[in-house]
Amino acid sequence: MSRETAEFAYDLHAGLSVLQVPEFDHLQVIGMSATLAVHLKGLGEIDYEVLRKVSDHFMSIPSYALRPVLELLAEIEFVRLLTTGRTITKIVPNIPLFDDVYEGIGEYAAKELTLNGHEQATLAILENLYKAPRNRDALFNRLGMEKGVFDRCVTLGTTSGIVAQHTARGKNILISPYYFADNLDGLADLVAGAGTPALESALQKVKDNQGWPLSLVRATGEIGGVKLSSTEAKLVEKLAAEGIVKPPTIRFGGRTESFLFTPKPGATRLNAANREIYERAMALISAVRKGQLLPNAYRIRSPVRILESLRDNGYLRGNSEARDQYHNLIVLRVAHLKQTATDRWQLHLNRTQENEAALSLAIQLLRSGTMANMEVDQEARIALSKDEEYIQSLISAAELKKRQKQVTDAQAAHEFEQLILKLD
Known part of the structure; x- marks a missing residue:
């Protein structure tokens, strides 16, 4: 899981921020490296002093x-360092546009770094919570690690905000707000009632078929031709009904259709600046799913190909269903319609940076079920292109951040106390 190592380390660093964790040898450096790399991709030469201040202020990477x-x-040739003696003066990013930052850093970590027991345990917990919330006791038994290590890693997770503990039906449920953003109490109740395996399976089937019409799930008991168990079908209904997944809707022919997506991730995986891009991506997918699976007359054969055509050509050929099918895209200012005949309209893309990002995300969600590059802080990238005076004024306007002390381990504190007593 080399890629996942870097990805989860990124999440952990975002949560821990400036907290010091004595148990971690390499994990925070891996997380900082991933954080910096995703923000450097595509940028030109950067002055070291600018980078030093921006990375501290925006990315919680201390000097x-x-x-x-x-x-x-x-080491992995993602950057080139220009130096005078041992002093770094300039940084030249060298990350190919289509390279997977997490993959490169994860492969390096797997080959060159040996993670300690607490680091490996933390990654194992996050890997499980990424897929679905878990019953705490069941997860502990499943992972088979020492109880003290497990408890400490959960404490670190809750301190960082990457793990939350909920009680439902008398059971302790672990959820990651980073991977599941909405109605965590309702989600915990579903896990306590139906169990993690059924929920994980249902979520995976939705992930494999993002934007599937809810009415087809109800009518066929399937998603993407894959049968749902009766428990999974009920879970999908409850996920939609309780707002854990928030299906976009399209109104056409006097009816309303909802389209299923996996739960929205939290702020670390989907920062505030990119939420609107995510909403637009879901609207794009819903529109082409409607044409694929619920057409009035003309069926779309390949939703991905349609979106790629819109991206590459800037418009889609006219059809009689465009006004209903693409209505949400007009409202969200993703595109506009041009009438080409009495009953035909072409869809034309409004070429903005946000809309092109939404198109790319929609294509990626249809291809892989997951999203990437939505964690980038655009303010940080803008700051990296400015001079040191601009950065200094920006930092001076904010309150001076205080470095936080390390997260205290009760057992370690007790052992230290015993050591001091022996010295008396």
Whole structure:
């Protein structure tokens, strides 16, 4: 799971921020490296002093940690460091546009770094919570690790905000707000009632077929031709009804249709600036799914190909269903219609950076079921292109952040206390 190592380390760093965790040897450096790399992709030469201030202010990478982070990125040739003696003066990003940042960092970590027991345990917990919430006791038994290590890793997770604990039906449920953003109490209740395996299976089937019409699930008991068990079918209904998944809707022919997506991820995986892009991507997918699976007359054979055509050509050929099918895209200012005949309209893309990002995301969601590059802080990228004076004024306007002390381990504190007593 080399890619996942870097991805989960990114999430963990975002949560821990400036908290110091004595149990971690490499995981925070891996997380900082992934954080910096996703923001450097596609940028030109950067002055070290600018990078030092921006990475501290926006990415919680303290100055003392920046050099080892840059040296790791230089090892995998993601950056080139220009130096005077031992002093770094400039950074030249060298990350190919289509390279997977997490893959490159994860492969390096797997080959060159040995994670300790707490780091491996933390990654194992996050890997499980990424797929679905878990019953705490069941997860502990499943992972088979020492109880003290498990408890400590859960404590670190809750302190960082990457793990939340909920009680439902007398059971302790672990959920990651990073991967599931809405109605966590309702989600915990579903896990307590139906169990994790059924929920995980239902979510995976939705993930494999993002944007599937809810009415077809009800009518056929299937998603994408794959049968749902009766429990899974009920879970999909409850996920939609309780707002854990929020299906976009399209009105046509006097009826309303909802389209299913996996639960919206939290702020770390989908930052505020990119939420509108995500909404537009779901609207794009819903529109082409409607044409594929619920056409009035003309069926779309390949939703992905239609979106690629819109991206490449800037418009779609006219059809008589366009006004209903693409109505949400007009409202969201993703596109506009041009009438070409009495009963035909072409869809034309409004070419903006946000709409092109939404199109790329929609294509990716249809191809893989998952999204990427929605965690990038555009303010940080803009700041990296400015001079040191601009950055200094920006930082001075904000309150001075205080470095937080390490997350205290009760057992370690007790052992230290015993050691001091022996010295008396």
